[in-house]
Amino acid sequence: MTSSPASKRQRTSSTTFPPPYELLYWPTIPGRGEHIRLCFEATGTPYTDTCNDDQKTGLNALRTLISPTNKGSPTNPPPLAPPILRHGSLLLSQTPNILLYLGPKLGLAGADDDPNAIYHINQLALTALDGLSNEAHDTHHPIAIGAYYEEQKEEAKRKAADYISKRLPKFFGYFNRVLQGEASKGGEWLYGGQLTYADLVLWQCVDGVNFAFPRAVGRMRERGEFGEVFGLYERVRARENVAAYLESGRRLGYGMGIYRHYPELDAEEAEAEA
């Protein structure tokens, strides 16, 4: 896969147009949409990233879908929030739900002869999203999602200190154990000896948490903690399609989304204040 100089958002050299998969998510940030993007990018699957391709048109489409007056269609309930996937006439929301749908279609749901693989992979993805995405978000918005960080900064410091000292090690430790376990089939990937979407979810979570808390995560790496997790992180990053994507203009920088870097929330600052 090469990035076209004509358009930094050109995703593939495929001639399929329009691509069958459309992602609708807030533009300019990776956010929860990034988990969906990574599945497409890691497998070289063509997709449309509507809100990043054309912010005005895209945001209009997104806002119509999540409007408090939208009651859905005869076949699709309304989505509450993005990310939203459109595939033909099907419209789905909820990150782990979209991943569940795409996983088997993109070859990211384990071996064909393992009927339980999808449930194990879904379990791992849900756990990573719970502890390393949702909880990481809540460190900067512990009181009210609709209010500014500055209005809940003191509470955020306390929550971040707890997150860094207790929750992050708990979840990293869990995934370290998963990788050490026999069901990983060798410890290279989380489940079944092959790359699945659970690995891509964990990769994005580790990358995001590292952006938000570079001192806390750096300290873990220096101490040699959670080596299996960081090993998986490097393996995903080194994959040809993933590496090409990360160097392309399509990979968006972190901003005011789920993962935010506030130095006062990182180790040791938050810990000292808590």
Place this chain on the structure above:
Amino acid sequence: MTSSPASKRQRTSSTTFPPPYELLYWPTIPGRGEHIRLCFEATGTPYTDTCNDDQKTGLNALRTLISPTNKGSPTNPPPLAPPILRHGSLLLSQTPNILLYLGPKLGLAGADDDPNAIYHINQLALTALDGLSNEAHDTHHPIAIGAYYEEQKEEAKRKAADYISKRLPKFFGYFNRVLQGEASKGGEWLYGGQLTYADLVLWQCVDGVNFAFPRAVGRMRERGEFGEVFGLYERVRARENVAAYLESGRRLGYGMGIYRHYPELDAEEAEAEA
């Protein structure tokens, strides 16, 4: 289904022993395990509730499974936390994941000729769990899950006020729209004109939120708000199997779990302080 006078925990008159499905969850509280229990109960499916049948043995089994030294088995990754479902040699965790697995087996995943039903139902269940279970829990533990409520009471008041005024109406409003939408096929159930596990999840969430915030929810009902949601709540409760379950000793009372009633967090007390 009748409750045996010999054992208040007798779940069914079936002669299958042991039942094929085993639930492992913290004893004495409904918690997240209740979503799994309701699927079994509403369909008259035999199951073992290990930790409530014998707390000592059950807790030992549960603690072994979630121990920080458990690396799982050759086919099952370790669970991070309960609820855990055992079905034959399969071991699954994560509430929405267990529901996803059980749904089709128990006839709670929509029409057989609707291949997308499971994704729509999963989306609805995930959304209810996000906004009406996880966020409701966080109102009394906004800062640190591992610390006491009393250590974060002031923050809890602020979070509860935001939850009651903004988040609860957002999620109730969403499900009201889902019930008004065409994909519900008549507005009796959330999706496809028949009872699915998404309805059972929403029922338990509404019941739990009503326990935690009786004044806030009572006010909504008095004002005639979210009529479709409360209508579904009553329809689920009136179903024969569900009604029998709720009157049995198997239905556990709320305690120090996800849903807690602290008067100071309910309307209008929390709102006045915020």
